[in-house]
Amino acid sequence: MQGKLIEFIRQKDxxxxxxxxxxxTGRTVLLEDEIINERFxxxxxxxxxxxxxxxxxxxxxxxxxxxxxxxxxNVVRVFNYYLYPEHYTGxxxxxxxQGKNINEYxxxxxxxxxxxxxxxxxxxxxxxxxxxxxxxIRPDNILISDExxxxxxxxxxxxxxNLDSDFTRSIELNxxxxxxxxxxxxxxxxxxxxxxxxxxxxxxxHINELNSFGYSDILNRMIGINSSxxxxxxxxxxxxxxxxxxxxxxxxxxxxxxxxAFASGLEYSVIHINKSASYINExxxxxxxxGILYKNSMLEDFIQNNGSLVKCFIKGxxxxxxAETLEVDTVSKFHKFLSESSKEKQKIIINHVWQRLDKAKxxxxxxxx
Numbered sequence: 135m136q137g138k139l140i141e142f143i144r145q146k147d148x149x150x151x152x153x154x155x156x157x158x159t160g161r162t163v164l165l166e167d168e169i170i171n172e173r174f175x176x177x178x179x180x181x182x183x184x185x186x187x188x189x190x191x192x193x194x195x196x197x198x199x200x201x202x203x204x205x206x207x208n209v210v211r212v213f214n215y216y217l218y219p220e221h222y223t224g225x226x227x228x229x230x231x232q233g234k235n236i237n238e239y240x241x242x243x244x245x246x247x248x249x250x251x252x253x254x255x256x257x258x259x260x261x262x263x264x265x266x267x268x269x270x271i272r273p274d275n276i277l278i279s280d281e282x283x284x285x286x287x288x289x290x291x292x293x294x295x296n297l298d299s300d301f302t303r304s305i306e307l308n309x310x311x312x313x314x315x316x317x318x319x320x321x322x323x324x325x326x327x328x329x330x331x332x333x334x335x336x337x338x339x340h341i342n343e344l345n346s347f348g349y350s351d352i353l354n355r356m357i358g359i360n361s362s363x364x365x366x367x368x369x370x371x372x373x374x375x376x377x378x379x380x381x382x383x384x385x386x387x388x389x390x391x392x393x394x395a396f397a398s399g400l401e402y403s404v405i406h407i408n409k410s411a412s413y414i415n416e417x418x419x420x421x422x423x424x425g426i427l428y429k430n431s432m433l434e435d436f437i438q439n440n441g442s443l444v445k446c447f448i449k450g451x452x453x454x455x456x457a458e459t460l461e462v463d464t465v466s467k468f469h470k471f472l473s474e475s476s477k478e479k480q481k482i483i484i485n486h487v488w489q490r491l492d493k494a495k496x497x498x499x500x501x502x503x
Contacts, residue, residue: 411450
């Protein structure tokens with residue numbers, strides 16, 4: 135029966151392996167599941183002072199909710215949780231990362247600096263897309279696995295973007311980095327996070343005297359004072375990185391013709407875009423959307439609903455032309471071209487599509503009609 139409570143009465147046991155750490159809000163240990171031969175990090179909510187247990191229990195539950203919104207290779211993965219509200223305590227079971235923090239890793243692997251920077255930006259761009267502010271950006275919270283994979287950890291101070299009432303506390307968490315004058319409006323947002331990630335890399339590069347960084351201009355614009363040239367979102371940082379990428383496998387004239395025919399038709403279809411709308415930045419989602427669009431239009435000569443076309447790339451409100459502007463065969467060729475390209479090439483193709491859409495006028499959501 136729908137809505138019926140399903141009870142799992144089998145107790146799950148884990149083998150204690152080691153202590154990892156003790157903080158102000160609890161204890162972290164390493165456990166092992168002997169059935170599947172896997173190790174997990176277990177974080178127990180147990181504040182140092184008993185009088186804080188009830189006060190901050192809601193924050194602990196919020197951390198669990200935020201972690202369940204995330205699914206990215208550069209963000210720590212949560213597997214399960216156990217809550218005991220009657221005792222104001224609980225546990226989070228997360229992936230175990232064998233490795234070092236970002237500063238320690240780059241001391242021994244300076245040649246990996248550019249790759250680590252790209253992965254960190256990718257992870258924070260995913261947080262940004264999910265509307266989550268980390269608010270505790272420091273080397274200990276960015277781990278690098280032995281395989282060289284970045285993992286952003288510790289979301290105990292994280293918040294959804296609509297909660298910015300404790301700006302001062304967020305700034306205190308990042309005390310190690312100086313503050314730009316633009317913070318005088320007492321707001322902590324993604325511009326703030328971009329700045330702090332930039333300062334983290336600036337510090338690591340300076341302290342370790344790393345000279346092989348290939349994104350110095352991008353970094354300077356992340357931490358710069360000049361607001362007209364400043365990069366204010368991780369999405370834009372990613373786009374800048376894509377622009378700076380040199381393809382090992384160039385795009386030939388036939389592929390260029392396919393792109394231009396599709397991009398021109400898409401660009402012409404869009405009249406306005408809401409200021410609050412965003413671009414879909416998961417390539418797999420775009421490819422899936424285009425596949426569905428082609429399947430629904432394959433018996434036609436032209437795309438019958440330009441709104442469905444634009445929705446393949448834009449999340450949010452927009453205005454579009456209703457006249458037939460793009461042949462179905464053009465969509466089919468572009469979908470095949472994009473699907474069969476390398477991941478590196480896919481990013482460049484999508485970024486060029488975004489550049490076409492950047493030309494559309496932006497309007498406020500609350501305009502009449």
